[in-house]
Every structure is written in structure tokens, then in C-alpha cells.
Amino acid sequence: MPEILRAVGATERWLMVVIAVICLGLSLATDTFLTLVNLFDLLNYSAVNLIFAAGLLVVLIAGGIDISFAAAASVVQYLAVTILMQIGGGNWAIGLLLAGLIGFGLGAINAALIHHFRLVSIVVTIATFNLFFGLLMFFTGGVSIYALPGWLSRRIILFEHETASGWAEITLPVLVMVVMLAATWFMLRRLNFGRQLFAMGDNPEGARRLGINLGAMHYLAYGWLGLCAGIAGLMQVHYAREVVPNALYGRELEVLAAVVLGGARLGGGRGTLLGAVLGLALVSITQNGLNLLGVSPFAFRMIVGLIILIAISMSSETLRGLTEGLRRRRIREAQS
Amino acid sequence: MPEPDPQGASLLRLAHVSKRFGGVQALDDIAFDVRPGEVLCLAGENGCGKSTLIKVISGVHRPEPGAVMEWEGRDISGLTPAEARALGIQVIWQDLALFPEMSVAENIAFERNLGARPRLVNRKAMRAEAAAVLARLDVDLPLSMPVGRLSIANRQLVAIARALVAEARLVFMDEPTASLSQRETDALIAIVHRLSAQGIAVVFVSHRLKEVLEICTRVTVLRDGRLVGTYPTAGMTQARLTELMTGASFNYAPRPEARPAAPLLELRGLTRHGEYHDIDLTVAPGEIVGLTGRLGSGRTELALSLFGMTRPDAGTILWQGQPLRMRHNRDAIRMGIAYMSEDRLSLGLVQPQSIADNTVVTVLDRVLGRLGLISPARKSALVRDWLTQLRVKIGQPTDAVSTLSGGNQQRVVLAKWLATAPKLLILDSPTVGVDVGARAGIFAIVDELARQGLAILLISDEAPEVFFNADRILHMREGRLIEEFIPARSTLAELEEAVHA
Numbered sequence: 044m045p046e047i048l049r050a051v052g053a054t055e056r057w058l059m060v061v062i063a064v065i066c067l068g069l070s071l072a073t074d075t076f077l078t079l080v081n082l083f084d085l086l087n088y089s090a091v092n093l094i095f096a097a098g099l100l101v102v103l104i105a106g107g108i109d110i111s112f113a114a115a116a117s118v119v120q121y122l123a124v125t126i127l128m129q130i131g132g133g134n135w136a137i138g139l140l141l142a143g144l145i146g147f148g149l150g151a152i153n154a155a156l157i158h159h160f161r162l163v164s165i166v167v168t169i170a171t172f173n174l175f176f177g178l179l180m181f182f183t184g185g186v187s188i189y190a191l192p193g194w195l196s197r198r199i200i201l202f203e204h205e206t207a208s209g210w211a212e213i214t215l216p217v218l219v220m221v222v223m224l225a226a227t228w229f230m231l232r233r234l235n236f237g238r239q240l241f242a243m244g245d246n247p248e249g250a251r252r253l254g255i256n257l258g259a260m261h262y263l264a265y266g267w268l269g270l271c272a273g274i275a276g277l278m279q280v281h282y283a284r285e286v287v288p289n290a291l292y293g294r295e296l297e298v299l300a301a302v303v304l305g306g307a308r309l310g311g312g313r314g315t316l317l318g319a320v321l322g323l324a325l326v327s328i329t330q331n332g333l334n335l336l337g338v339s340p341f342a343f344r345m346i347v348g349l350i351i352l353i354a355i356s357m358s359s360e361t362l363r364g365l366t367e368g369l370r371r372r373r374i375r376e377a378q379s
Numbered sequence: 380m381p382e383p384d385p386q387g388a389s390l391l392r393l394a395h396v397s398k399r400f401g402g403v404q405a406l407d408d409i410a411f412d413v414r415p416g417e418v419l420c421l422a423g424e425n426g427c428g429k430s431t432l433i434k435v436i437s438g439v440h441r442p443e444p445g446a447v448m449e450w451e452g453r454d455i456s457g458l459t460p461a462e463a464r465a466l467g468i469q470v471i472w473q474d475l476a477l478f479p480e481m482s483v484a485e486n487i488a489f490e491r492n493l494g495a496r497p498r499l500v501n502r503k504a505m506r507a508e509a510a511a512v513l514a515r516l517d518v519d520l521p522l523s524m525p526v527g528r529l530s531i532a533n534r535q536l537v538a539i540a541r542a543l544v545a546e547a548r549l550v551f552m553d554e555p556t557a558s559l560s561q562r563e564t565d566a567l568i569a570i571v572h573r574l575s576a577q578g579i580a581v582v583f584v585s586h587r588l589k590e591v592l593e594i595c596t597r598v599t600v601l602r603d604g605r606l607v608g609t610y611p612t613a614g615m616t617q618a619r620l621t622e623l624m625t626g627a628s629f630n631y632a633p634r635p636e637a638r639p640a641a642p643l644l645e646l647r648g649l650t651r652h653g654e655y656h657d658i659d660l661t662v663a664p665g666e667i668v669g670l671t672g673r674l675g676s677g678r679t680e681l682a683l684s685l686f687g688m689t690r691p692d693a694g695t696i697l698w699q700g701q702p703l704r705m706r707h708n709r710d711a712i713r714m715g716i717a718y719m720s721e722d723r724l725s726l727g728l729v730q731p732q733s734i735a736d737n738t739v740v741t742v743l744d745r746v747l748g749r750l751g752l753i754s755p756a757r758k759s760a761l762v763r764d765w766l767t768q769l770r771v772k773i774g775q776p777t778d779a780v781s782t783l784s785g786g787n788q789q790r791v792v793l794a795k796w797l798a799t800a801p802k803l804l805i806l807d808s809p810t811v812g813v814d815v816g817a818r819a820g821i822f823a824i825v826d827e828l829a830r831q832g833l834a835i836l837l838i839s840d841e842a843p844e845v846f847f848n849a850d851r852i853l854h855m856r857e858g859r860l861i862e863e864f865i866p867a868r869s870t871l872a873e874l875e876e877a878v879h880a
Binding site for chain 2: 237254
């Protein structure tokens with residue numbers, strides 16, 4: 044095995060193989076998949092979900108779960124765009140800062156409820172999911188915003204290239220996504236806080252006895268996800284060029300499934316950014332491919348659900364479990 | 380009781396330390412002192428307050444007002460866990476409190492990752508530090524391997540190494556030998572001496588008397604939350620220590636040899652690969668068969684198969700002479716087999732539910748009234764019967780089980796299973812976490828049940844427990860039954876020798 048692959052976990056290797064097979068199949072089955080235009084569009088579209096995934100990974104590693112981040116992102120979209128319009132539009136830096144701050148604040152609400160009231164994270168975030176989304180729909184009456192600051196309504200294009208099938212572009216969300224992934228990786232792997240998050244997810248009682256500040260770690264994990272969600276929300280506005288209150292509805296489960304698919308353990312202590320990215324890539328590429336193949340959008344979710352089930356049940360640990368069962372049966376048969 | 384300590388010769392000195400939890404007096408006016416670099420034993424039966432005392436010393440629990448706590452003569456009352464660690468007080472908990480997904484190196488040097496300020500992780504320095512500490516202990520472990528993949532003994536070494544990284548001056552080891560083989564225990568004892576030679580005081584918590592006498596210079600004995608005394612180990616015998624730990628009233632004799640009866644349960648060559656092998660065993664009505672062996676010897680795995688929870692790969696189970704095949708534990712319950720699990724706190728009881736609900740949960744079909752709904756009258760009659768019969772001390776049957784003491788919780792589990800009218804009762808470590816007084820009560824009930832004709836399989840890793848309460852003792856090791864003891868024809872020392880060898 045090459046050196047570079049040895050550092051990569053079994054789940055990640057397995058996902059790489061599956062993604063490669065799907066890409067190969069799509070390249071042969073369609074003549075649109077393997078074009079720069081399509082691949083760049085896939086990247087632009089997936090940037091938002093990748094930022095969500097990075098944030099959610101942090102919460103899962105810390106031993107929690109969060110259902111509310113997509114609703115929080117919708118709230119951030121509305122608040123941030125409204126405030127930006129009030130101050131005359133601002134620029135992308137002010138926009139990102141504002142979205143990140145509001146998002147962090149919403150995440151901190153989750154952290155406070157979970158840590159100080161000792162509530163179960165899934166219950167708290169189901170509640171705040173409804174609360175955030177309900178408040179948003181109540182105060183906006185479900186009305187979309189189309190009047191956006193200039194820098195949001197005109198896409199910021201970082202790279203473009205004319206091809207036979209049109210212009211291939213890379214836009215701002217991709218750069219922001221790369222920065223957020225790098226920052227998340229740095230925090231998780233290179234900063235003491237990241238190691239404390241892993242420790243808390245791995246053995247909360249052990250972490251407490253070592254004197255890790257579990258309260259601060261909760262704020263860090265849920266706040267980081269809030270920050271990522273806020274920024275992702277703003278980038279979704281940049282991509283869609285409108286603010287629609289239910290545009291992100293349902294995104295939380297899609298991202299959650301992808302991150303878990305990437306090897307993050309529900310229960311904490313285990314998970315890699317590479318795995319989360321690959322898990323999300325698998326889901327996005329599948330969706331993209333189905334779209335290009337002309338499959339009905341109604342069938343998307345069904346097929347994506349099936350792929351997640353198959354990929355999870357085929358993961359290395361499950362395979363080991365199956366072979367153990369077979370071994371047992373063989374021994375029994377050999378003896379009787 | 381230690382003398383007042385004006386010269387400050389003690390590293391740590393406690394006096395008048397008490398601790399209550401709700402209605403339970405966990406510690407009552409304890410005095411305790413440790414000298415620099417000594418190896419002291421803290422001895423006592425399960426539930427005597429050893430763990431609570433450690434938690435007080437490590438700042439996890441705060442003692443009741445009036446306690447004296449001094450470190451090198453300075454007052455340290457109101458200690459927090461962080462302050463305790465800063466002083467150099469390290470605890471190696473029985474559950475080790477390690478991070479199983481993380482590497483050996485990171486677990487050992489995790490101290491470097493602590494702190495509320497952002498700091499870069501320096502993996503190279505962590506590895507170097509871990510390697511240096513392991514070298515100091517003269518042990519060799521794979522630094523990059525996740526701790527979850529190590530054996531228990533090696534995990535323990537990781538926990539010890541982590542304590543040393545933190546500049547420990549006083550190390551508590553909570554039952555460190557509970558799941559170790561003799562060879563591993565010897566290696567651990569060598570390390571304890573090594574620490575002591577480096578000036579680190581070690582408080583070794585154990586109820587294995589032989590170890591206590593071998594490695595310590597002094598032993599502090601607790602019983603029922605009270606201090607019995609602190610004694611030099613020179614001149615101390617195992618018998619005397621047993622007496623101190625369990626109380627002077629501890630005067631058991633082995634059960635008289637019973638006449639053989641036709642077996643209720645018979646196992647022939649029962650095997651489940653990787654768990655237990657070739658087990659031949661019989662239990663007759665009215666007989667108490669003890670099954671002992673170290674943690675991980677396959678005792679619990681065997682019990683789970685007898686209760687229909689796992690299926691054996693080979694061999695036969697005969698029940699009243701007929702072959703018995705069970706698909707799941709409902710079959711076992713229907714045949715009249717009851718299993719009281721080792722981990723009763725989480726597996727045997729639904730803690731927040733009432734005592735009454737917990738008692739009838741196994742026999743819901745018998746408390747149904749008209750329309751197939753649960754009849755409150757039948758339910759409370761049944762609950763009343765059993766609670767009186769087992770002498771459970773409770774407030775109201777509607778109180779949550781979590782309000783009861785360990786011994787009374789154990790009786791509720793027993794009531795729950797006896798309500799199914801079993802013929803065979805499997806008791807897996809029935810006195811773990813039960814205090815000394817309540818133990819005798821539980822065994823009195825077990826004895827009475829045997830007299831009524833119940834067949835009982837008593838699983839325990841405490842040799843005295845099986846020795847004084849069983850008719851026959853089977854010794855299990857590495858999944859096999861290796862020998863049989865008849866208490867009436869042998870001695871406790873022989874049994875302990877065999878089990879711990």
C-alpha cells in the first residue's frame with residue numbers, strides 16, 4: 044500500500060473506491076458529467092454543504108448532534124441580508140463576519156441549553172430547529188428577499204474559462220469553503236482545543252476528570268457549527284441570488300447522513316474531515332449524476348437514501364462482523 | 380487513628396472526613412495519612428467507602444464541613460480536581476478514564492493539550508514525552524496504537540504513565556489488579572515499587588489480601604464508611620485482615636456437604652468459540668453451585684448462553700434430562716431460568732421507574748385483569764408479597780428504584796426474577812456494589828431459596844463469597860472449567876491460591 048494511503052482510514056479508502064466507480068460509470072453513461080462546466084458547477088453547489096459538513100463534524104466528534112443548523116442558517120440569511128441592506132450593502136468581508144457572528148450566537152443557544160440544563164443534544168436541537176424555523180416563517184410571513192447587496196447579487200467569480208459547452212466558473216463560495224475546511228482541520232488536528240473536543244466525545248467522564256472545561260467545549264463545538272452554518276447560509280444566498288426562507292429546509296439530514304457516511308461516529312470521539320468531505324462528495328456526485336441521466340427528481344432522495352444505506356452497511360466494520368459470523372458457522376459445521 | 384502531625388512528616392493528612400449522599404453515610408469521621416514515597420494499602424470490601432475517600436482526596440467530592448485536609452502541613456480543604464492535580468495527586472481509576480480512540484502517546488501526554496488558551500499540538504514532543512515516561516517505567520508499548528486496542532493490563536500502564544507525566548507525588552490505584560493475570564499483577568507490583576523508589580507515594584486499593592500484604596508497608600482498613608484502623612503489614616495475617624475488613628462477626632463456615640440429587644440442568648461439552656469450551660456442569664434442585672474465575676474467564680458468557688441470550692456452537696444443554704434448545708431468553712424464562720445480571724444498575728433495573736413496576740416487569744401477563752389491561756390490585760398484591768418476603772426496606776412501592784441502596788436494589792432485582800417462579804436462578808456477581816451488611820442478608824435469602832428447592836448458579840470473582848455460600852465450586856479459566864472444589868473438604872486459602880495463581 045502506498046505511504047499516502049496508509050495514513051488514510053479504511054472508511055475513507057472505501058469511499059474513494061465507491062466515488063471512483065460512480066464517476067467512471069457517469070463518465071461513460073453521459074457525455075456531460077466529465078466536463079469542466081459540470082464539475083465546477085458541482086463544486087460551486089456543494090461548497091455550501093461542505094461548510095455545513097465541516098461544522099457538523101466538530102459537533103459529532105465532541106459527542107453531540109445538531110439538527111438545527113440548517114434552520115439557523117436560514118435565520119442568518121434573513122438577518123444578515125436585512126442588516127447589510129440597512130448599512131448600504133457592505134462588502135463580502137463584512138457580510139461573512141456578520142453571518143459568522145449571528146450563526147455563532149445561534150449555536151451558543153444550543154450549547155447553553157445542552158450544557159447548563161444537561162439536556163440531550165438531539166432533543167434540544169429538534170426544539171431549536173422548530174423554534175428557529177417557526178420564528179423565521181412567523182416574522183417573514185414566508186416572503187423571499189430579492190433585493191440583495193450588489194456583491195451578493197452579482198456572483199464573485201474567482202476563475203473562469205470558456206469551453207465548448209459554455210463558461211466554467213469557480214465562485215466565492217468555493218474559496219470560502221476551502222478556508223473553512225482548512226480552519227476546521229487546523230482546529231481539530233493542530234490545536235489543543237480540537238484534541239479536547241475529541242477527548243470529550245471519546246470519554247466525557249475521563250475528560251471531566253482531566254479538568255477539561257466541558258462547558259467551554261460545548262460552546263466551541265456548537266458555536267463553530269453555528270459559525271459554519273451562518274457562513275454557509277450567506278454563501279447559499281450568493282449561489283441562489285435570493286433569500287428564500289425554506290431554501291435550506293431538510294438540508295440538515297442530508298448533511299448529517301453524508302458526514303456519518305464519512306466515518307464520524309454518532310456518540311463522539313471519531314471522525315475525519317476527509318471522511319466528511321468524501322461522504323458529502325458521494326451524495327452530491329450521485330445527485331448530480333441522476334440529474335444528468337434525466338432521472339425524476341422525486342426519485343433522487345430514494346436513490347440517495349439507498350446508496351447511503353448500502354455504503355454504510357458495506358463499510359469495513361460491518362464486513363468484519365459478517366465474516367466473523369460466517370467463520371463461527373464454518374467452525375460449527377466443521378465440528379458437527 | 381494517626382497521631383496529630385506537627386512536624387509535617389505526612390505528605391497528606393486527613394481527619395474528621397465525612398460524606399453523605401442523600402440518606403447514605405458514605406464516609407463517617409475518617410482519619411487517613413500518607414507519607415512521602417510509601418506504599419500504603421486502602422483495604423475494605425466493596426462499598427466500604429474507598430472510592431468515595433479517593434474522590435474526596437482528588438477534589439471530586441467535597442467532604443462535610445469540619446473536615447481537616449492537609450498537604451505537607453498546609454490546609455487544602457475545599458480542594459478542586461484541578462488543584463489536586465496541581466499538587467501532584469493523581470488517581471488511576473478502575474475504569475482508567477482513558478480515551479480509547481486516541482493513540483497511546485496522546486493519552487499519556489494529554490496534559491500538553493489541556494488549558495483554556497489556544498496552543499499548537501506538538502505531536503513530536505508528545506511522542507517523545509510518552510516514550511520517556513514509558514522508559515522510566517521500563518515498559519514498551521506501541522505509541523501510535525489506539526488505546527482501545529490494548530489489553531487491560533497495557534491500558535493500565537498507559538494510565539500510570541499519564542499520571543507520571545503530570546509530576547505525580549501521590550498516586551491512587553483503584554483496584555488495579557481486578558482484571559490482571561498473576562504475571563501482569565507481578566509486573567504492576569514491580570512498577571509500584573519503582574514509583575516508590577522514585578519518591579512517589581502510592582495508595583494501592585484492593586481487596587486481594589495477599590497482594591495487600593505483599594506490597595505495602597501499612598494498610599488502612601475501612602468498613603461501612605468507618606475507619607477500622609491503620610496497621611503495619613509486618614506481622615499482619617490474611618485471616619486477621621479479613622476479620623478487620625468484614626467485621627468481627629464474620630464467622631462463616633462452609634456449607635455442609637450436600638447429598639447429590641438428580642440434576643435439573645446438565646451441560647455436556649458446551650462450547651461457544653472464543654468464549655467458553657467444552658463445559659460439563661450439573662446443577663441439582665436445592666444445590667448452590669459456585670462458578671468463579673477471573674474477569675474475562677468466560678463466566679458471564681456461559682451464563683448468557685444458559686439464559687438463551689447467545690447460542691452455543693457445540694455441546695448440549697439438558698433440562699430435567701431433556702435436550703433444551705433456546706432461541707432467545709423468552710424461551711429461558713418460560714422454562715424457569717432466571718438470570719440476575721452482573722451490571723444490575725443498568726441492565727437489571729429501570730432506575731427511574733417505580734419499585735413496583737420494576738418488580739412486575741417480568742410477569743406482566745400474570746397481573747392482567749379484565750380486557751387484558753394491567754390490574755392495579757393484582758399488581759400491588761404481587762409486589763407486596765415479594766417485598767415482604769425479601770425484606771426490602773422501602774418507603775413506598777411507587778418510589779423510583781434509584782432511591783434505594785445497593786443492597787435493596789439487588790433485592791428488587793431478585794424479587795423481579797423470583798416472581799417468574801424460576802427453577803434455576805443464575806446470580807452473576809450479586810454483591811458488586813452492595814455493602815457488607817446487606818451481603819449477608821442477600822446470601823441468607825439465597826440459602827433459603829435453595830432450601831425451597833431452587834437450583835442456584837452463583838457466579839462471583841470473590842473467592843470467599845463462593846467458598847462460604849456454595850455447595851460446590853467450579854473454577855473457570857480462559858473459557859474452560861479447570862477444577863472443582865468442595866468447600867466442606869478444602870480451605871479458602873486453597874481456593875484463593877488456585878484462582879489467583
